[in-house]
Amino acid sequence: QSVLTQPPSVSAAPGQKVTISCSGSSSNIGNNYVSWYQQLPGTAPKLLIYENNKRPSGIPDRFSGSKSGTSATLGITGLQTGDEADYYCGTWDSSLSALVVFGGGTKLTVL
């Protein structure tokens, strides 16, 4: 069971918008930056969003991130079939249980 809670799956049609939530606590999301990773089938995770809402070079502005309190959200607009992947949130955790924590992952299906 992951420290950060994500929905197991989301789906939407091409061209539509989808959001993926990530819920934590004051020891992790509440007091630390959130990052998001995309894992395409059979590949390594790739950084999509860092420091809650910043995009690395090369990541299109269709991808966005936000944070409020102890929750974070990844938004994807103009969905493409190539966006079908697993998406993970991650953050630092100030408790004694772990330093780095990830969400359980969300499988995005573009119908």
Add this chain to the structure above:
Amino acid sequence: EVQLVQSGAEVKKPGESLKISCKGSGYSFTSYWIGWVRQMPGKGLEWMGIIYPGDSDTRYSPSFQGQVTISADKSISTAYLQWSSLKASDTAMYYCARLWSFNWFDPWGQGTLVTVSS
């Protein structure tokens, strides 16, 4: 280009030892923490630990403390993950990744698949 290149897939028997590697290039290897992440078949990402190659300061997830050893050889810009006695439950893909500002991982290595089977 900043890159992390991991060693190839391994097939081992229970009880055997193993050391996999992660070689960094394109940046100052000693100036950034490197993390290891496990992904069991069909499952999510689990953080195992991090190491600062500059002085080999190492931190482990409580779930992996005592189960694995993380090390680094800064002279060849390489980090390692090792097991002294593998179990079938160690079968997984293992990723290394560079840690930025104790916040996010980028880039990631391509992964090393470890299969433990009798």
